Amino acid sequence: xxxxxxxEGRIEDLAVEGKSVARVDGFxxxxxxxxxxxxxxxxxxxxxxxxxxxxxxxxAFPSPRRAEPRCRYFGTCGGCTWQNIGYDSQLEFxxxxxADALARLGGFPSIAVPPPxxxxxxWFYRNKMEFSFGERWLTDAEMTQLPPERNQGGGVNDPxxxxxxxxxxxxxxxxxxxxxxSEASARIVNLVRDFCTGGNIPVFSTVTQSGYLRNxxxxxxxxxxxxxxxxxxxxxxxxxxxALTARLLAEFPSLTxxxxxxxxxxxxxxxxxxERVYHGTGTITEKIGERTYRISANSFFQTNTxxxxxxxxxxxxxxxxRRGDVVYDLYSGTGTIALHVxxxxxxxxGIESVAQAVEDARENAESNGVLNCVFLLGDLxxxxxxxxxxxxxxxxxxxxxxxxxxxGMHEKVAREIxxxxxxxxxxxxxxxxxxxxxxxxxxxxxxxxxxxxxxVDMFPHTQHIENVVGLINSLQ
Numbered sequence: 001x002x003x004x005x006x007x008e009g010r011i012e013d014l015a016v017e018g019k020s021v022a023r024v025d026g027f028x029x030x031x032x033x034x035x036x037x038x039x040x041x042x043x044x045x046x047x048x049x050x051x052x053x054x055x056x057x058x059x060a061f062p063s064p065r066r067a068e069p070r071c072r073y074f075g076t077c078g079g080c081t082w083q084n085i086g087y088d089s090q091l092e093f094x095x096x097x098x099a100d101a102l103a104r105l106g107g108f109p110s111i112a113v114p115p116p117x118x119x120x121x122x123w124f125y126r127n128k129m130e131f132s133f134g135e136r137w138l139t140d141a142e143m144t145q146l147p148p149e150r151n152q153g154g155g156v157n158d159p160x161x162x163x164x165x166x167x168x169x170x171x172x173x174x175x176x177x178x179x180x181x182s183e184a185s186a187r188i189v190n191l192v193r194d195f196c197t198g199g200n201i202p203v204f205s206t207v208t209q210s211g212y213l214r215n216x217x218x219x220x221x222x223x224x225x226x227x228x229x230x231x232x233x234x235x236x237x238x239x240x241x242x243a244l245t246a247r248l249l250a251e252f253p254s255l256t257x258x259x260x261x262x263x264x265x266x267x268x269x270x271x272x273x274x275e276r277v278y279h280g281t282g283t284i285t286e287k288i289g290e291r292t293y294r295i296s297a298n299s300f301f302q303t304n305t306x307x308x309x310x311x312x313x314x315x316x317x318x319x320x321x322r323r324g325d326v327v328y329d330l331y332s333g334t335g336t337i338a339l340h341v342x343x344x345x346x347x348x349x350g351i352e353s354v355a356q357a358v359e360d361a362r363e364n365a366e367s368n369g370v371l372n373c374v375f376l377l378g379d380l381x382x383x384x385x386x387x388x389x390x391x392x393x394x395x396x397x398x399x400x401x402x403x404x405x406x407x408g409m410h411e412k413v414a415r416e417i418x419x420x421x422x423x424x425x426x427x428x429x430x431x432x433x434x435x436x437x438x439x440x441x442x443x444x445x446x447x448x449x450x451x452x453x454x455x456v457d458m459f460p461h462t463q464h465i466e467n468v469v470g471l472i473n474s475l476q
Contacts, residue, residue, distance in 0.1 A: 001027065001052055003044055008060060011038040014093050018081025018463065022054075029054050033075060035085050036093075037063025065089040070123070071179050078166030079180060080461040091116050091457060094465040098432045098455050106436030113453055117310050122460030127220050127286065128303050129181045130270045131189055133196070133203040133213040136160035137171035159203045161193040161216060179461075185218045188229060188252065192216050195247050204234050206268065212237060214263070215270035219284060219295060222305040226256040226284035230297040232270045236262050245278040256284050259297050271298050288312065291339050291368050299360055300333055307458045311428065311466055312340040314454045315401055318426045318470030321345060325398040328422070330380055330413075335361030335373065337401055337428070342370050349394055350375040351383050380409075384416045401426045408434030414441045418448065425471040430458075432467050439469060447475050 001007075001024065009022035011034035020034030022042070028051040031042050039061040042054040069075075069083040082090050094116050103109040119125060136158040162175035174193075177186050196203075196213055204211035215232035229248060231241065241260045248255060257280030261272025275282065275297060283296050288309045295301050302308035315337060321327070321344040329338040332350030334357050342348050350373065352358050361375040376383065387394040400422045402409065408431065409417075417425060418441075425448060429435035442448050452470040459465075 001044060001047055003046060005044045006041065006057065007044065007054075008039065008041055011036050011040060011063065014463070018078070019053075027052065031056050033084065035063040035066045035089075037065050071177065073173060073175060073177075076165065077163055077173050077175070079163060079178070081463060083179075083461045087118070087122050087460065090460065091118055094457065094463075095455060097463075097465060098453070098467050101432035101436040102439070102453075104436075105433055106440045108436070108439070108450060111450055111453065113455065116455035116457040116465060117307070117314070118457050119307060119460055122457075123179050124182050125306070125460065126181045126303050127222055127305050128301070129178070129185060129218050131161055131175070131216045131218075132164055132172055132268065133159065133161050133215065134164075134172035135203070136174050137165055159197055159213075161189060161196070181218065182220060184227070184252070185220065188218055188248070189216065191248065191251055192229075192231070192244070195244055199240070199243075201240060206266070209266060210234075212240070214268070217261075217270050217297065219297075221284050221286040221295075223287040224285050225254075226286075227252075227254070228256060228280075228284045228295075228297065229258045230261055230270075231259075232261045232263065232272060234262070234264060236260075236274070236276065238276075241276070241278050249279065256280050257282055261297055288336060289340055290343075291336075291364070291370075293334070293336065293364050294367060296360075298356070300357060302336065302458070304458045307456055307466075308336070311456045311458065311468065312337055314456060314468045315426045315428055316341050316344070318424070318452050318454075318468060319399045319401065320424050320470075320472075321399055326395045327399045327401065328394075328397040328420075330384075330400065330402045330417070331404045332361060332375060333357050333403070335364050335375060337403060338373050338375070339364060339368060339370055341401070342373050345399075346372065347395070348373045349397075351378060351380055353377070353379050380413045380416075384413065384420075396420060397422045399424050399426070401428065403428040404434075404438075406431040406434065409438045411441060414438050418442050418445060421447070421473060421475075423473050423476055424451075425473075427469045427471070429467050429469075430464065432465065435467060435469065439471075442471060447473060449474050 009024050011020045013021040015021050019030045022029045030053045033056045041057040044054050046053045067086040074083045099113040160172040160174035162173045202211040203213045217230040219228040245258050258278045259282050260276045262274045263272040283294050286293050324346045327345045327348045329350040332352045338348045338350040358375050358377045365373045448471040451472040454468045456466045
């Protein structure tokens with residue numbers, strides 16, 4: 001097998017990053033865009049020692065699991081890598097991913113994993129989208145219509161507003177539609193693009209560190225209907241923002257707030273060191289359960305409101321809480337889980353390492369009238385141990401809930417949680433692989449065993465899956 005070979009093969013499984021897996025004479029070939037059950041014609045792009053990578057040329061026999069993508073950018077944009085797979089099949093593949101991680105990495109081969117909690121409507125579900133300004137990337141159809149002298153390896157120097165192509169941080173796919181947030185969101189993107197290109201407003205360049213336009217961030221509340229437009233720029237230009245605000249409000253008079261975040265950072269992070277509010281209060285509100293949360297431009301909030309509520313309800317159910325319980329919410333963020341479970345507990349202690357998140361959590365508790373939540377700032381590797389040795393140590397927990405980032409927990413934290421000996425531990429994860437690794441550490445002493453599992457589909461049409469696992473203390 002060598003680069004350029006054209007072969008036929010059957011797609012057997014799915015891998016990470018939207019790739020599928022075929023085998024040719026027993027040799028693994030990763031094919032982008034394949035669906036298990038397809039028989040495909042493919043061209044080898046590269047050959048490594050243990051695998052090859054190939055481009056899909058045509059379908060000899062399509063899989064019954066295959067679906068027609070709704071978005072015209074599918075296959076170019078990296079946002080919805082599984083739009084070509086029927087939703088029921090997506091859920092089954094995600095269930096298998098969780099089961100495989102628990103068996104292979106956690107050493108739990110006999111644990112039954114139920115189907116993920118699915119969305120009734122798996123479209124337009126995101127409450128936040130970040131779009132980038134930059135140099136425009138051409139689709140295949142656009143490239144065929146471009147004079148050769150303007151085609152610069154798939155890109156042109158025209159300004160664009162959309163999403164980065166997978167693996168490319170120097171070119172932007174100019175998006176005029178998106179099935180992830182809302183139709184109104186797409187119209188806002190198109191209006192902002194027209195305004196900026198019509199005014200010849202320069203986009204920021206990571207090469208020259210010059211230009212004005214960096215990002216457009218749109219937040220939408222799914223429960224209150226409020227909407228925020230946040231333009232992230234390199235400089236403070238009130239003339240541009242005042243004109244853009246007037247244009248937006250003329251077209252979208254119900255916009256709740258319009259803000260400008262200003263940053264001179266070299267990195268492409270849509271967060272400003274300074275913020276100016278041009279309309280409204282600079283915040284919107286969202287509801288999860290009985291709680292209302294104030295969300296600012298730079299606040300963290302779960303991007304799928306409906307599924308976040310089901311995720312937190314699952315965590316609460318797995319906690320088996322009793323009146324009088326002390327609960328630790330570790331990696332507590334802006335306090336959404338802590339506040340969601342507070343009504344059933346005597347006291348809740350949230351620990352978080354990001355100062356702004358702790359401040360937001362305290363404000364959320366105050367605005368909701370929740371008096372039994374305390375939020376502490378600190379790195380868990382140090383704070384858990386210090387809290388036990390302090391002159392006034394935290395009361396020991398009956399329930400510990402953890403929701404770490406994708407990298408999972410530090411081994412020291414996992415072992416410290418076990419040494420606290422809570423009655424139940426609830427582990428919420430966006431990465432089944434690191435979750436399985438951490439569960440293995442927490443269960444190896446024999447004190448804890450898995451009591452319940454429930455995946456939750458937070459991100460339809462992608463390979464990502466959230467998973468909630470409940471552990472019980474078998475020695476209590």
